[in-house]
Amino acid sequence: MYRYDEFDQAFVQERTAQFADQVRRRLSGELSEDEFKPLRLMNGLYLQLHAYMLRVAIPYGTLNSRQMRKLAHIARTYDKGYGHFTTRQNIQFNWPSLKDTPRILEELAEVEMHAIQTSGNCIRNVTADHFAGAAADEIADPRPYAEILRQWSSLHPEFSFLPRKFKVAITGAPHDRAAVQVHDIGLQLARNEAGEIGFVVFVGGGLGRTPMIGRKVRDFLPEEDLLAYSEAILRVYNRYGRRDNKYKARIKILVHETGLEDLKADIEAEFEKIRFGILRLPDAEVRRIATYFAPPQLDPRAGTSAKVETRKATDPAFARFVAHNLNPHRVPGYTSVTLSMKPIGGIPGDATDAQMDVIANLAEGYAFDEIRISHEQNVILPHVALDDLPEIFDVLVKTGMAEGNAGLITDIIACPGMDYCALATARSIPVAQRISERFGAPERQSDIGELKIKISGCINACGHHHVGHIGILGLEKKGEEFYQITLGGSADEQSSIGEIIGRGFSSDEVVDAIETLVDTYLKLRSSKDETFLDVYRRLGEDPFKEALYGAE
Template sequence: MYRYDEFDQQLIDERVAEFRDQVRRRLSGELTEDEFKLLRLLNGVYLQLHAYMLRIAIPYGTLSSEQLRMLAHVARRYDKNYGHFTTRQNIQFNWIKLEEIPDTIADLAGAHLHAMQTSGNSIRNITTDHWAGVAPDEIEDPRIWAEILRQWSTLHPEFTFLPRKFKIAITAAKHDRAAVKIHDIGLRLYRNGAGEVGFEVMVGGGLGRTPFVGKTIRPFLPKRDFLSYLEAILRVYNQFGRRDNIYKARIKILVHEIGAESFAKEVEAEWQSIKDGALALDPAVVEEIKSRFRYPVYESLVDEPAELKAALKAEPRFKAWFNNSVSRHKRPGYAIVTLSLKPAGAPPGDCTAEQMDAIADLADRYSGSEIRVGHDQNLVLPHVRQRDLAALWRALDAIGLATPNVGLVSDIIACPGLDYCALANARSIPVAQELTKRFRDLGLAADLGYLHINISGCINACGHHHVGDIGILGVEKNGEEYYQLSLGGRADEHAELGALLGPAMPYAEVADSVEDVVAAYLELRERPAELFAETVKRIGLEPFKERVYAAR
């Protein structure tokens, strides 16, 4: 956990006062909606179909138990008793009143939480690996760098009115759990041949109307140059990114239109003029930030303690959950536990105030008071003693948070869709609900193995449909909801965009078609360990097309 100091706190308190004044001026008519929209979006306030929505930043997906209790309080006091965890490691509340938002964010500020730059054409919440700091395969904690970026990007005097939104993700592990290649800037922290640790810098990734996988413009960036180089990228984008067409305004289009090489050249020229200036990172500054990250005091324990072995033997349901939801920790005797927010029939990523409070209590008891939010819309308890796993499982099971489907077919990513969102063409959540019911057989799910279904209700792709093994995109045809399927996408270090299977189908046929696709995969995969995306790559779309369209 990063601990705010007096500067961090002062800034968010001042921001609350500023936004209170902006809301007051809008309600009194001093500001037009056009003017206010710019200001409210910079504070994460959207207008959805039936109410305002407030999106709260969870920097790099890390929450303390106190912060989670504060989110529960917001759900109860200002909303309808629940919140929705998003694919960007944030949380959003769907029934907020504009008049109450100043009080809401004042409450949040008391828990070191804010909603700054969770929307608008600004640098958004910096995301990273939800296992940061505890993953066995990482070289250092990427959240230090994410926090440096959080501060650098907050109320940036030059980059708050960019051509379009801007998303940055960092990974420091071998396996990319942060989907860095589908971000405006993706950063991979690694050790080079000379033994130095630095960043591979990728730009121009992103989904939406024109999806791209990011391109590497600098294979190795020393830590010292971290901020100056990013400032150079943003300066080039701010000046030359397109502003004539909202659909062509993301950096990916600029990089695509002028080419990654000339984009890199522009950045290089800009960077040369600033790299030795005030942004050159003094190791003391990095140390200062690092010193405010608190880690639990780990006990010296051994892996697979007797308590765990006994419980695995005694409880088949515990064993199934353990095999699915518990992952290796970098410290012996500890484990990383994923809490599925995808029980059968529920909206993906939703969590009630009661569940939040209960999770906060469990985090206090079993996980060093820390919780993580993953981009797959699940939560994580990152520091659990293996000997406590059985007790934790019983507690989670009692509140509906122990569905052993993490990473499996029913662990669906979905955007809010037409049930909430003013931009959507079609519903996402009911499609997800139906699919989780169809795939509620956990034996089948386990047999299928890692398989992600991602659902977006419109081309903006908040549900990341391009990078799902099975992607579902809602479109509109003659006033009716239709859905396109795409297959073979993935968001990890082998990032790949899914390919369109065929013509869109009506709502009623989606679940059947997905079942057909899954059945075809079961039959056609070479061996159980062949991932869905690998099967698609090997045999192409044709066999899947036949199954889906021949029958209809």
């Protein structure tokens, strides 16, 4: 994986020292809260309902065991023994004190981590497919490009005060697991007829209060133009993006208000000015960065494992885990394993310090020291020999990460909601927990099949509800929590925004409503292979609406 060079290390250490001084000046009174707040936000430190919250960047969701152990140490030493993996592949600590944050950042810098650009109107952590570098269907590993974008966007002087935050996602496979079409810039790796690598480029996707699917602005952007073209997009956005209204400031609004063709013309004009300049990517530099992401030496093994087959025959929980939590690896005899951070009735994305240590041990012992965080709030061991699965599973069972539910109805994305977040209008986590309990029976969730439920506790949509097959948005109505349901969202290569199905439900009613929708799907599906989303797309909202509200 990527290793800091001297420049990176010096940069992060300088920034840590700078923030330590800013905290000192705040506590001594040299800085007012108004002066300090933007500085702490630039270092990922928010003030939430109960305490400060520190959001630590995990670039493209990749980390090693040493880094994971450091996160465990921070959770144990400076927090309350747990952290929360986010929908942007980062981790949040919910209880650090202001006086401890300089020390936390120092400790993070020791393992090449930081909290820079995890907040504020800048280019945020670039996210990527969590199976990058391992997936059988991959054209190329997207992470070298994500790293190049990270280096380009880190403290970019021109783009540190954008109209609003800016999110980039990249996937290296035709099947999009990184939700690229709902990002400000979405990049999908592709090969042209000559076999050269390039990118399909989407601009102006996003969720929040005005959800939009990104519009394609390039069918094939050559690799060497990645930075110049990104810079051109950002320049056009920085110049024309609205600054008069925070809610209309994202690039998606600019795309919508300007019109795609005009905006494309603006981007292309800017691109022409700079494409042969300093931002043209030298091939040697791309290859140099790519060496950091060189896959481990994996000698091909038998495509099936007798150990796995034997265990499957006698252990239904293991069989379910194998059925749902493995992703095909490009090397025979290996697999990518999803460790479920969605135990039945548990809190989506939360990991205790002990669990983080176990993940680090497993990565070191069985997975070539590589760990990924998925935007679906799970943890991935990307390179695992099939023969090692029974031993890994035994450890996961003991530590609460063995639920065979990846991609199923209990693998719910949920934002922190009103249990933590100062912006929330309702709770998310308890709804996720109740749905998980309702559908948690193994046979039942296996029978329901692929179904993505995503829950947000406010209109800002951190829980990605717009792109849930079933989306749930928590609002406040007359002082009570109230949940609006959307159907038909999706965040893959056929992205779609869910449609509001009708009037919302109280907290007491919402889980029953979800069950009605699921039962309706089960009655309507033509076979077990037809997923919830397939049925919704085939039949539309009417049968679901009628099931929820009766014939109106």
